[in-house]
Amino acid sequence: MTEKYPELRANVIAILRGIAPEVEVDELRDDRPLRQQVDLDSMDWLNFLIGISERLKVSIPEADYGRLVTLGNLLDYLRAKLG
């Protein structure tokens, strides 16, 4: 499986690893719910999105959280935001 937007993905993964250092990056699937693959509680999830919005300078309204289920969803969403 080719991975989407390698540079963006690497950025997002780096932020994720800052929050969940134990994550097995090679085993992360873009098409499965992220929070089923990585043990993220609501505080971790918020910190993850804060990390993304700060590093990539995008705003992520809370109303959009529901669309960000898989890593693939998130990458598509960010790609569109970044233009």
Place this chain on the structure above:
Amino acid sequence: MFDFTLPSLGADMDEGKLIEWKVKPGDMVRKGQVVAIVDTSKAAVDVEIWQDGVVHELLIEPGERIPVGTVLATLLEPGEGAASKGVRAGAKEARHAAVAGAAVGERRPPSAAAVPAETARLRISPAARKRAEALGVAIVQLTGSGPGGAVTLADVEAAAQAGVRKAVEAAPAVRPEVDKNTEMRRAIAAAMSRSKREIPHYYLYETIPMARAQRWLAQANEGRPITERLLMAVLQLKAVAAALAQYPEMNGFFRDGRFESVQAAHIGVAISLRQGGLIAPALHDVGSKPLDQLMHELADLVKRTRAGSLRSSEMSDPTITVTNLGDQGVEAVMGVIYPPQVALVGFGRIMERPWVEDGTLVALPAVVASLAADHRVSDGHRGALFLAELRERLQRPEEL
């Protein structure tokens, strides 16, 4: 002159090891100032002093393992003259007797005595320790850039890049991670066994509609930058504190055969650690703080707990515990009370449920809130009223 003793840092900790003094004789200290760092089975704890004074003599050397109650240092009262300094000559000898006395103290379960003395531990977060193990970095060679010189994940990564390899001769100074985990499991086992042995628990649960709270939260967060957004957990904590104000028999300590009620709600927030185990440090005085402040303090508490950097008051003060296992997807949790506390409130997952209102079936977001309480202190009737109050509070989120 007064003594500074090692405070109790929770039911599952009856001894610690002094890692570092943050003060020296002659230093002025203020109430609440961190004066020492003590390693416990769960975390390195910043130990605060609870009285202003001037450090007179430090009685314990870093590296020593000490039971709770040990005199660590003597201090002069503010304004107390040097003339009285001589009074405590020989304090060092005296405190050895005190240590011996404390070691056979009744509050010390025999299992704890079996914990072997271990070698010096550096100040390092569990995540950083794990990473260092994985990368083969010698932790003892690292300079910490974190709070209080703690070795952070970034320090480990940087050292790995710089090619600092683990020195074989340094190995004795590094406590193997498996031992730390074993130690934490042992500590949890001791506290939870004591709880189940001593506390006659009763359990109640109540399904609480959350539509209003969710709507209020979504609106509140709409106009906020992401760094200022609130989590539902904060509303739940505040609602618990509000309900506790009316049911004080859920908030406090059962010690020496009697209940001591505490007015302020210092809520122990159960925080799971990534390498396993959990800690429930106090979020202080939840009832009197606005939601924004609580959110900041909760975020900071979670961060510091995971980094292994807590304050002694956070370890010793919780008057009740709240656990939220909803993020893990369970519907409800029936908790084990953390002694000497007398109650634990648990929240499950907020999920849509079929709900009948005025004879009509609707789908509503709801959460199961549970109460585990100490039957020596309260009865099911009062517990039920407490949960009903919690439910009402969550229907009026704008008042929280």
